[in-house]
């Protein structure tokens with residue numbers, strides 16, 4: 001066998017206690033951390049087998065996180081009291097399959113770039129050990145917490161040891177067995193154990209995000225990164241804009257109306273230069289209002305013959321394009337239709353779906369409501385339909 005991946009997931013993550021779950025099983029935007037880590041390796045052509053080491057008490061959590069993977073994912077094995085013991089248990093489980101190489105990886109490192117994994121594998125062609133590292137960027141001080149600085153450690157030549165840590169399989173298995181037999185149990189990573197055993201381990205500097213989820217702040221950050229369509233830096237400078245719109249069209253003879261992009265058979269039609277969709281017109285003005293970019297009449301003048309009979313979704317799509325051109329996105333939209341007839345409720349969800357499609361957002365972010373005006377005013381006299389709309393836009397400040 002070629003390359004095996006050994007995922008170490010046996011820790012209890014005492015620094016992150018969220019819903020009583022060990023950190024490798026916490027939900028990150030719909031997927032457990034462990035599943036995201038498995039995905040790093042499960043889709044690679046250069047990894048042949050994945051072995052996870054778990055805490056024996058976490059079998060139920062593991063089964064839920066690992067559901068649906070193919071035969072390349074081996075049944076989990078139980079770990080021990082220390083990371084070193086757990087890794088050895090995983091190596092012993094892989095031994096019957098005799099892989100050439102093994103990549104040992106922290107379950108709590110779900111963002112490792114694919115290039116970093118490839119670079120560690122490549123480095124094993126010329127060295128029995130290779131580990132992902134990133135430079136130390138902070139200045140390092142020596143001393144006791146809250147006490148005076150004893151010294152400054154030159155950061156030149158210092159690297160943060162991360163995972164994956166790759167090894168020739170037989171070499172690292174032998175090293176682990178020797179360490180166990182010698183009673184050496186204090187190794188915090190496999191490179192340190194390999195160094196102790198006299199194996200050469202090379203540093204493989206990797207680029208990109210390779211964070212290990214360790215603290216509650218890491219969990220918050222990871223969730224924010226996965227759920228925001230913007231980077232964290234951009235998110236910090238986003239502001240929320242609100243716009244409103246209002247429109248009225250009168251009834252004329254006809255047999256249908258267009259409302260919120262949806263065609264409804266009716267005893268009259270709405271009169272207008274375009275298709276007279278009051279809902280779309282009000283919402284278009286709301287979106288334009290949120291970014292302070294004029295109104296529908298300015299961008300699509302009724303005097304321009306090319307908009308005669310036009311489908312109004314073009315107007316809303318144009319407003320959405322203007323939001324995107326400024327690096328923004330629509331957060332939600334809400335439309336209220338004022339009329340005695342037609343009845344809106346049977347068409348409400350079709351309208352919401354159509355608006356969501358045009359706006360490029362999910363349907364749960366779109367509201368469509370209707371009200372009569374109790375027989376009062378022009379809508380009460382069934383002379384026309386009015387629409388009000390509000391849109392929220394998220395925009396880089």
Ligand code: MG
Nearest residue numbers: 247248278281
């Ligand atoms: Mg109009």
